[in-house]
Amino acid sequence: MSEIFGVPAPVLYGQLLLGLVNGSFYALLSLGLSLIFGLLNIVNFAHGAMYMLGAFLAFLLLGQIGLGYWWAIVLVPLVAAGIGIGVERAILQRIYKLDHIYGLLVTFGLAMIIEGLVRVHFGVSGLRYPVPASLSGLLDLGFMRLPLYRAWIIVAALGVCLLTWFVIERTRLGATLRAGTENPQLVQAFGINVPLLITLVFGWGIALAAFAGVLAAPLMQLTPQIGHSIIITVFxxxxxxxxxxxxxxxxxxxxxxxxxxxAKVYYPEASSTVIFVLMILVLLVRPHGLFGKQ
Incomplete structure (x- = not known):
């Protein structure tokens, strides 16, 4: 069996593939955060709560209404987007011109409210959401057998991420959105409803978090705290x-x-902290991030 720096190649390839699954969740959630901050200037601390809510809404649809996974993956992001639009219209519109700290505090309060409501309704014990039957098999890759559902996560997450990037960066609608956030008065002079566009962007950012929650539901025990650890990593x-x-x-x-x-292969003790070590190093060298603008 071939080895790479002392580690069997199949073990290394398997961990990289599982890391890509986790990276798909990081990409989806960080995309929603960046979308909301880049176009609305709001640091959305409730993003992890919406991820958690997406998973519980999928569970609720299955248990109470009998709608399975494929219905949930369509309906849950739409419901979450509606909630986000309501929050943006009722609360966040009032603080856009204030310091970033106000948006962070408001969304942190919203996260606590959402988590409390979920705890009251579902309790704190872990719930299970079944893997859909159509995605319950294994994919033989030679060096490992990858659960088909995890392969679906990679494909679905990448598809949604690339679609979002294409709309924002390569379409006329995306150009209008970017112009509307940089110079709303000028764009409104052309008869474009900028506040509506901003509201829809916020709704789409929340929908991405809920979509990630539905994807994650079959992989874990559902508790009101599942958004905590991942949102810290995503930040x-x-x-x-x-x-x-x-x-x-x-x-x-x-x-x-x-x-x-x-890191899980070569230094497992550092696997949970490697992202934050990299964050510190990047901030020291490039405070605005690898791809950010000053």
Missing amino acids: GVVVIGGMGSILGSILTGLSLGLIEGL
Whole structure:
């Protein structure tokens, strides 16, 4: 059996692939955060709560209404986007011109409210969401047997991330969005409803978090705290990639997932902290992130 720096090649390739799965979640969540910050200038601390809410909404649809995974993956992001639009209209519109700290505090309070409501309704014991039958098999890659569902996560996450990047960076709608955030008065003079565009962007950012929650639901025990640990890591990803950088969030999220996989092979004790070590190093050399603008 061939080895790479003292580690069997199949073990290394397997951990890299699993790291890519984690990186797919990091990319989805950091993309939503960067989208909201880059276009709305809001540090959305409730992002982890919306990720958690997405997973629980999928569980609720299955248990209470009987709608399975494929319905959930469509309906849950739409419901979450509606919640986000309501929050943006009712609360966040009032603080756009204030310091960033106000947005962070408001969204932190929203996160606590959402988590409390979920705890009251579902309790704190872990719940299980079944893997859909159509994705329950194994994919034989030669060096490992990858669960088909994990392969689906990579494909789905990359597809949604690339679609979002294309819309924002390569379409007329995306150009209008960027112009509307940089010079809203000028864009409104052309008859474009800038506040509506901003509201829809916030809704899409929340939908990305809920979509990630639905993807993650079959992989873990569902508790109200599942958004805590991942959102801290995702903030590190966003800082490394650059706040507001769409492409930076996607590439950094995937890359850091792979780096985390490498750390689990060669230095497992550092696998949970390697992202934050990299964040410190990047901030020392390039405070605005690898892809961010000064």
